Amino acid sequence: MRVSKFTLSNKEKLKSRKSIDRLFEEGKQLSLYPVKQVYIIHKLPEGQKSSLFSVSVPKRNFKRAVDRNKIKRLFREVYRLNCLELKEELTKQEKQIMLMYIYVGREIPDYHELEKKIITLIERTLKRI
Numbered sequence: 001m002r003v004s005k006f007t008l009s010n011k012e013k014l015k016s017r018k019s020i021d022r023l024f025e026e027g028k029q030l031s032l033y034p035v036k037q038v039y040i041i042h043k044l045p046e047g048q049k050s051s052l053f054s055v056s057v058p059k060r061n062f063k064r065a066v067d068r069n070k071i072k073r074l075f076r077e078v079y080r081l082n083c084l085e086l087k088e089e090l091t092k093q094e095k096q097i098m099l100m101y102i103y104v105g106r107e108i109p110d111y112h113e114l115e116k117k118i119i120t121l122i123e124r125t126l127k128r129i
Helices: 017-026 065-082 084-092 111-128
Strands: 028-032 035-043 051-056 095-103
Touching: 017 035, 017 095, 028 111, 035 111, 051 065, 051 084, 065 095, 065 111, 084 095, 084 111, 095 111
Parallel strands: 051 095
Antiparallel strands: 028 035, 035 095
């Protein structure tokens, strides 16, 4: 059986309303137009993943659910392929990060443009761990 390191499991999704509220109350923000990142880094709870991740695309900017879902899929794919270094560093230091990406642009992003922005934000986050 072949195990891939480039996975984004269901346990890595940030879904808890309580956690999301805490993220916006206490979290730090990084912005790199058209992406805004909100995150909290804390001690790794027993039996949990080192990163919890979520994406938000405002309905105000994209009325059609098809467009919002496409942007979310792009974010998840870019994050899945580029978060390995972040996860390894967090695991090594026994910390957990709760991350939410918010897309504030007004047109559907190009994959490569979005990838550059996310990689830059991940590198900035690594420096703050």
